[in-house]
Amino acid sequence: MTAAQSTRTRQTPLWIAGLAGLTALAYWAFLGWDRQKETDPVTGAETGPYQAWQLIGLGVVLALLVFEAGRRGRPWLAGVVVPVVLTVAFSLDAATSPDGDGLWVIGAVLVLLGSALGTGVVAGLGAALGRRTR
Template sequence: MTEVHNDRRKPDSAALWAILVAVGTAAVYGALFAWDQHRDLDPETMSESGPYEAWQVILAVLLLGLLAFVAGRRGRPWVATIVLPVVFTLCFTIDAATDRNADGLWIIGAFLVAIGSLAGTAASAGLGLALRNRALRGAAPQHP
């Protein structure tokens, strides 16, 4: 008996999700961080802060967490867990390394961004997958 395989890709393919996650991640970075290169100097303490404000980081965490959650909910947690941290860390690395005021510590920041985005993405995508599996189990017919 010969098996016939349908070679058409589902619109929910891993490659499509990889592209969506990569573009979404780069868009979030560009919209929230790439434009802000201004550092603030406190005149009393002479300490420098920035360039990012708390609202930018909070919004990025929420948006990227949602993106990872949706990917997990659609059954693609590994795509998000691999692609999102790589793209976000790459965006940060290019931005920080090419900053004219870079002090060389950007590599430490890139490492921390990679670890944090990996942990956050894995948690969000894992939660999405867990809720998907729970919903699928609930939708399955119950046998006595």
Template sequence: MINQQRGQRPAERLVLGAGLAVLTAACWWAWMAWDRGYQTDPATGSTSGPYEAWQVAGCVVCLVVLCVAATVRIPAWLVVPVMPVAFTAAWSWTAAGADGTGLWVIGAVLVFVGMVVGTGAVSGITAVARAAVRRRGRPVSTGQ
């Protein structure tokens, strides 16, 4: 297996990092940004929303796949800051425009922390798994 991260030029990493940022923000816009309506249960009167469980699950799955793919292609030290910043920026753009109270800032901090933890975990697991596969694929030296 060829280590695709070795030998990358800074310009190539910059382009890949920018692409990762765009795709990460696109996850927010595609899955959740368009839904601003709340649902009221007629039987109980309880309100939920604005997002449905399937939207959140779809967004998370896309982010996990994107994180794994990115960690395979570029170093984890680049993936971990890019994804949380891009996703939080996209989320904040939507939230700031819809919130007159200023509480969206608290939500942005929570989104950012959640993205850092999630991206760090997925990227770390991916990097460790890749290293294990690389070690297993190398021929064992007998010392002779």
């Protein structure tokens, strides 16, 4: 094992903690505080609780985080940690919602699959750019 590989291995727990912490922070900053559903007065249909800007903001922040992790040579780590933490945060939030209808498990599966696909693509792009600039 070279010195660079040894340093890289020692830094892995820091990367895991950083990616997990920043993902959880981004989730709670954009989505975790909002539980208010909107009811259309004409149709009575409920929407929400999230607005488009919240989802876009979370997506942009996580994309930047994952891209940078990929660029710095950690695409697999980002591709695992971010979807898992995002799914756990969503699951905790949805399962404890007072207006929950019990369908949060389906939402959690969709969050896991969608975020795994998205992080895989973005981390791969970051890794490709990182290799190209080295």
